[in-house]
Amino acid sequence: MTSGGSGYRAGRRQARRLDIDNGLVEMNHGAGGRAMADLIDLLFRQAFDNPLLNQANDQALFEVDAGRMVVTTDSFVISPLFFPGGNIGSLAVHGTVNDLAMGGARPLYLTAGFILEEGLPLKDLAAIVEAMAEAARESGVQIVTGDTKVVERGKGDGVFINTAGVGRVLDGVTVSGELARAGDKVLVSGTIGDHGVAIMSRRKGLQFETALVSDSASLNRLVQRMAEAGGGGLRVLRDPTRGGLAATLNEIAAQSSVGIRLREDALPVRPEVRGACELLGLDPLNVANEGKLIAIVDADQSEAILAAMRQDPNGTDAAIVGEVIDDAMGLVRMVTAIGGERVIDWLHGEQLPRIC
Secondary structure, eight states, X not given: OOOSSSOOOTXXXXXXXXXXXXXXXXXXXXXXXXXXXXXXXXXXXXXXXXXXXXXXXXXXOOOOOSSOEEXXXXXXXXXXXXXXXXXXXXXXXHHHHHHHHTTXXXXXXXXXXXXXXXXXXXXXXXXXXXXXXXXXXXXXXXXXXXXXXXXXXXXXSSEEEEEEEEEEEOTTOOXXXXXXXXXXXXXXXXXXXXXXXXXXXXXXXXXXXXXXXXXXXXXXXXHHHHHHHHGGGEEEEEOOOTTHHHHHHHHHHHHHTOXXXXXXXXXXXXXXXXXXXXXXXXXXXXXXXXXXXXXEEOGGGHHHHHHHHHTSTTOTTOEEEEEEEOOTTOOEEEEOTTSOEEEOOOOOSXXXXXXX
16 A cells, blocks of 8 residues: 555654544545555555555565466445444455356456545544445455545545456356356346345345344355356356345347346345335335356356355345347346246346445
8 A cells, every 4th residue: 555656655654643543634644644654554554564565665576377367347326334243344345256167267456545534534434444444354365555545624525435356267167147058047146136135225224123234245255156156157257245136137139139038036035125125115126236147057067156156145046037039129028927927127227226
């Protein structure tokens, strides 16, 4: 985590102590001077500690194995910053790791850029940073460089985080949105809509008989299990975040020039999610997820891949929910529980702003 071009190196001076419990983010925490160096050294560097980060340059120098690499970037502006099942910090790691994993890659390194608002309690920032560090450890990735900026009070909504990540594609795996073929099976890794409804419940004050939390999680180890079970049978991997399952499947259908048919009775949806959606007039297919994936796989290997998914903690509720079909119109359709059929269209408009 560099100090934004100041050339700061660890060990050049004795760092002062930050008052994490009572202090607030100040404009001088982004000014490139001693206060910024203290923030970086005592908060970010301690939490994200690793040899590449400790190079303390404005970039991280690392070697890569021969093979295919993937790179991604994302920004996180979720409101509220803390939600049932996580916070903006853990979400930033999970989201970036998952974007790499959906390319069939083993994530290696992440960057993290923070836009902090003047007045943010340092204890909140510390909790966010520690959640990021813990999520990175659990995901097996390192946060190797970053940046910190501070904006005036009222212009940043607490904290925004930008991340980027690089990873190496697993051997024998080639996945892309245009590879779906008629006859392929459609799999989901678990219950849909958990994240979106958890955020809505916090914003709208909804109460449920059971605790509903975000599904935010890293899926790279789940993808590795799937690859080991049938890597050659993997066609498409996607995480259905904003727009939910409906938007993601429509995107795949358009890329591959195919149709997709789902079975309503096969879709895993928690009763409290279904109930909340009925109350709010929403369709669970349109609700965001942050710890689920969609897989389009060769039919002959679908059962083996499904069995591997169910062995992973993030895939215990995995299910085959449909198939890819020939369709010149490229529609996503669903066979309803009563035997009818309806078209599943893209979401029109913003269902819930600031979901990730």
